Amino acid sequence: MSTILDVRALEVNYGAVRAVKGVDLQVTEGHVVALLGANGAGKSSTIKSLVGVVRPRAGRIQFMGKEIQGLAIHTISRLGIGWVPEGRQIFSHLTVEANLSIGAFAVGDEALIRERMAQMMELFPILRQRREQLGGSLSGGEQQMLAIARALMAAPKLLLMDEPSLGLSPLIVQHLFALVKGIRERGVSVLMAEQNARQSLKVADDVYLLEVGEVRGRGTAKEMEAREDVRRAYLGG
Numbered sequence: 001m002s003t004i005l006d007v008r009a010l011e012v013n014y015g016a017v018r019a020v021k022g023v024d025l026q027v028t029e030g031h032v033v034a035l036l037g038a039n040g041a042g043k044s045s046t047i048k049s050l051v052g053v054v055r056p057r058a059g060r061i062q063f064m065g066k067e068i069q070g071l072a073i074h075t076i077s078r079l080g081i082g083w084v085p086e087g088r089q090i091f092s093h094l095t096v097e098a099n100l101s102i103g104a105f106a107v108g109d110e111a112l113i114r115e116r117m118a119q120m121m122e123l124f125p126i127l128r129q130r131r132e133q134l135g136g137s138l139s140g141g142e143q144q145m146l147a148i149a150r151a152l153m154a155a156p157k158l159l160l161m162d163e164p165s166l167g168l169s170p171l172i173v174q175h176l177f178a179l180v181k182g183i184r185e186r187g188v189s190v191l192m193a194e195q196n197a198r199q200s201l202k203v204a205d206d207v208y209l210l211e212v213g214e215v216r217g218r219g220t221a222k223e224m225e226a227r228e229d230v231r232r233a234y235l236g237g
Contacts, residue, residue, distance in 0.1 A: 004029045004158055004189050005050070010059035012045045012213075019045040021213040022059070025191075027158065027206075032180060032190045034200040034221070036234065037210035043193035044086055046210070047162045050191075051083040052076040064157065078106050082156030082188075086163045088147040092136030096127050099135050099146055103153030113153075120149040123182065141172035148179065152188070159183060161192035165199065177203050197234035201225050 005027035012020035020042045027033045037043050048054040050061055052073035061069040068076055077083070091099050100120055104113045121128040124145045130138060135146060144164060151159060161180075165173045177199045180190055184203075194200045200221075201207065207224040209217035217224065224230050 001029045001031070003027070004064055005191065006060075006062040007046075007050070008060045008062075010046065010049060010061065011057040012042070012049050012054055013057045014045075018057075019213055020049065020056075023210070023213070023215055025208050025215065025218075027189050027191050029189055030184065030187065031205040032184050032192070032203055033206045033208070034197075034204035035191065035193045035208050035210055036195070036197050036200060036224075037193075038195065040212075041210040042213035043210055044162050045213075047083075047160050047191070047193050050076075051081060051160055074106070077154060077156075080155075080157035082151035082154055082159045084144075084147050084151050084159065084161040084164060086166065088140075088143045090135040090138075090143050090146050090150070092134065094135055095132055096135060096138070096146055097131045099150050100127075100153050103150035106154060116153050116155065120152060123152075123179075124149050141168050141175070144168060144172075144176060145179070148183075152183070156188060158189045158191065161190065161194075163193055163195065165194060165196045173199060197230070201235075 003026050007023060007025045010020055010023040011018065023046055035043050045054060049056045052071055056069050060067060063079060063081060100117055104116060107113050126142055127146060127149060130142060138146060165176055180203050184190055204221045207219060207221050208215050
């Protein structure tokens with residue numbers, strides 16, 4: 001399989017603070033890649049730079065053979081990168097259906113939008129039941145599903161997920177990671193920044209361990225799970 005995302009020597013600064021310090025990472029087509037690390041490790045800064053929310057200080061970001069560092073967020077979205085932001089950031093005053101429609105802002109084909117809407121209702125049955133409700137009336141887990149479905153409405157080739165399990169109950173977290181598997185089976189590659197190492201290692205193909213803005217380990221999920229430092233720091237022994 002080919003590499004869909006290739007990141008080299010990525011640096012991200014916030015003023016004088018260097019949040020990301022020369023990160024290299026790759027996403028293989030059809031894989032789920034987990035970017036693990038504690039709070040402040042630089043995971044979210046990395047994701048935001050890939051999607052165009054934050055401009056990198058240095059480095060190269062290549063998506064499907066095209067360099068995208070510094071491009072506007074809407075341009076990156078049109079190239080085929082979807083984004084599920086930390087905290088979900090749905091439109092709470094709009095209905096579920098309206099939120100999904102916004103996810104397809106660049107499609108321009110009403111029949112195709114309706115088709116994708118139907119696909120999302122099939123993938124997320126709870127959204128079918130809630131389609132006329134305001135986004136703000138949904139539970140945290142339902143809002144996260146809406147945020148994922150909204151990103152998938154653009155039919156991305158790569159989905160970036162920033163702390164998708166944050167603030168959710170254990171049962172909903174299990175369901176969420178099962179959905180990640182389903183997304184991969186639909187042919188969408190996934191890069192997710194997560195603190196929940198235990199669940200991430202169950203669904204990921206490849207794992208990067210990020211500490212204070214640097215990659216301190218990489219390998220397959222099985223390789224990383226077998227590492228004593230990972231087990232001690234993230235899996236409780």
